[in-house]
Amino acid sequence: GAVVSQHPSWVICKSGTSVKIECRSLDFQATTMFWYRQFPKQSLMLMATSNEGSKATYEQGVEKDKFLINHASLTLSTLTVTSAHPEDSSFYICSALDTPAESYNEQFFGPGTRLTVL
Amino acid sequence: LAKTTQPISMDSYEGQEVNITCSHNNIATNDYITWYQQFPSQGPRFIIQGYKTKVTNEVASLFIPADRKSSTLSLPRVSLSDTAVYYCLLLSNDYKLSFGAGTTVTVRA
Numbered sequence: 001g002a003v004v005s006q007h008p009s010w011v012i013c014k015s016g017t018s019v020k021i022e023c024r025s026l027d028f029q030a031t032t033m034f035w036y037r038q039f040p041k042q043s044l045m046l047m048a049t050s051n052e053g054s055k056a057t058y059e060q061g062v063e064k065d066k067f068l069i070n071h072a073s074l075t076l077s078t079l080t081v082t083s084a085h086p087e088d089s090s091f092y093i094c095s096a097l098d099t100p101a102e103s104y105n106e107q108f109f110g111p112g113t114r115l116t117v118l
Numbered sequence: 119l120a121k122t123t124q125p126i127s128m129d130s131y132e133g134q135e136v137n138i139t140c141s142h143n144n145i146a147t148n149d150y151i152t153w154y155q156q157f158p159s160q161g162p163r164f165i166i167q168g169y170k171t172k173v174t175n176e177v178a179s180l181f182i183p184a185d186r187k188s189s190t191l192s193l194p195r196v197s198l199s200d201t202a203v204y205y206c207l208l209l210s211n212d213y214k215l216s217f218g219a220g221t222t223v224t225v226r227a
Contacts, residue, residue: 004161032213043205044162044217093161097213107213109154109161 002028004096006110013084014118021079021113023094029074030096035067038091038112050077084117091115121145122206127222136193138221140206143187149208151182151189156203156220166191167209193223201225 003026013019023033031052036044048058048069056069066088068080077096081088093112123141130136142151150169154162166173168180168189179192193200203220 006161034214036217043219044215046214046216049214091159095161095215107164107209107215109163112159112161114159 002096002098002108004094004108004110006092006094006113008113009111010114010116012116012118015085016083018080018082019084019115021081021092021094021115023077023079023096023110025075025096025098025108028096028098030077030098031074032097033071033077034095034097034107035069035077035079036093036095038093040091044093047079052077081115084115086117089115089117121208121216122218124204124206124218124221126219127224129224129226130196131226132197133195136196136200136223136225138191138193138204138206138223139188140191141188142206142208145186145208146210148210150210151180151186152207152209152215153178153180153191154205154207156205162205162217165204196223196225198225198227 005024007022033050035047037047038044046059047062048056050056050069050071052071058064071077091112095107095109097107152167153165155165156162166178166180170182173180181190201224203222205220207215
């Protein structure tokens with residue numbers, strides 16, 4: 001089956017530093033990946049859509065200069081949280097869309113990355 | 119804003135059938151009804167998807183009436199490991215998923 005991995009699975013960093021999170025589709029190509037954020041006891045919130053070879057599109061209220069997204073290949077998208085602060089502590093989840101998507105259920109989620117900013 | 123409405127929580131016992139109803143009054147013609155399951159500190163897992171009538175797979179059934187303004191996810195004979203949050207979402211051709219609060223299903227022994 002289709003597998004999406006994320007690295008690291010958890011990370012602790014100091015306030016003011018930058019953290020990079022990788023999202024990989026292991027056995028399929030994904031021209032489109034999505035990044036979500038989930039705070040404790042809350043639902044997932046879509047942050048941005050990552051498109052291979054082009055700029056990411058961000059949802060309203062998400063700072064594109066703070067959350068840098070790079071989708072350099074068909075199997076890898078990265079999310080960099082720049083100058084992280086404690087309020088950025090959250091569970092970050094990516095999903096990848098199989099390409100070509102022949103049906104609507106070809107979207108697969110990664111296991112998530114727990115970010116804690118001290 | 120989430121496009122769907124579902125109960126916040128449901129309790130059940132092992133071996134029972136759990137039915138979760140989701141309302142989506144403003145569903146668009148191109149929207150597919152999709153359900154995901156999420157365990158704590160894990161990414162969501164696809165359960166089932168449908169457009170109309172009934173869909174069944176090895177883990178669940180999805181019932182969709184003709185007007186498509188609601189849907190019901192049916193989990194047969196639940197076990198303790200089915201305790202999770204279940205999300206009802208509408209998926210359209212931009213593939214963006216708008217997660218609502220979901221339904222926390224707690225299965226007790």
